[in-house]
Amino acid sequence: MSKPPLNGPPVESNARPKWRLGLTIAVLAIAVGAGVLWLRSGPVTPPPAVHTIAYGRALEQAHDGKPGAARVLFQQFARTDLSGVRRAGLLVELSNFPSPQALKLAGAALHSDENIVRQAAIDAIVKLVSGSQRSVLLGPLLDEKDQATRFSAAKALLGLTPDDVGLYFSPLEQVVEEYKNVLVAATPATSQDQLQLARLYLHTDDKMRAAKALDQALTLDPGNLDAALAQIDLLDQQGQVDKARQLLGQLLEHNPASSMLQHALGMWLLNHGQSEYALLGLAKAVELDPDNNDFRYDLAVALHGLEQLEPAQKQLEDIMQRQPANRRARVLLIHYWQESGQLQKVQVLLAELEQQNPDDPALQQGL
8 A cells, every 4th residue: 555755735634723713712701801801890981181170160260379370271271162251251360370371372362253252362461461562462453354353452552652552553543543433423422432532532632622522421421430530630631630639529529439439539649749648548449349459459559659568568468368369469569578578478479479370470580
């Protein structure tokens, strides 16, 4: 009987099918085991979202000046699901956390599709910067197609000098004239429109027309205290100091509980060199409206001007207790503590400021 050749193909056997079957069973067993472990452990936790803090909590953290306030506030601007009202709310808080990032965010908001956001961005920039830097940021808006945006930008630039306005001087004058024409033609005329018209006339140094506009504003609404105070300021500019004083006295006689008028009295007396009497009006304003931090700030400055450093510090401390994020009060209080040599308190305020906003210019400049 002949033998198969030694170099022929190998004889087929049952080893390979058994090996494959064993491997398949092992893989299935591993898969089933993994599935059981997954079911026992529950669903897998998804990766954390980019915005780990809710809008309300972030806004509260910024408003209260808590550690990390600037960071969580800036994070909210990256969201695409916020309404215009909520984005405007973020911009209101932004002015207490100045930094290059804050300016970048406010600048981007100037180009929002929603008017409420653009207006809030303009207001934020007015508080964040002044002078020529403000004109650089807001000047381009004078060429916007939207009339309301052009007018808002113009109002924000009215208080600047021609040098600060710079290249935007001519566009600003054009928008101011356009704004005047709109207000003059508006029907029915309103007290607030006439007040704004007076401000535009004052910008172009047309005091006669400004006075007429203020008279019209008060005719339409005798209770418009803003118009009445603007009239007093105009009388001062025209050198009619006694008439201005009489008008202010008449307003106070009819509105003795008006914190606005008491504050105006204090500031008027300050501007006319009667600092000691001014304190009475400013203190009365704070007493009538204790939550008004602007009134309290002005009182602190007046006290400091009369070398009453400790009472001035106390007023600023009160502001910090009511609103820890109030940067303006914090920076001034730091200066006052430095002046009195209380460096430990200075370090505390600086440390809190750094926790709130590590990119604050005051820290970068070595305050």
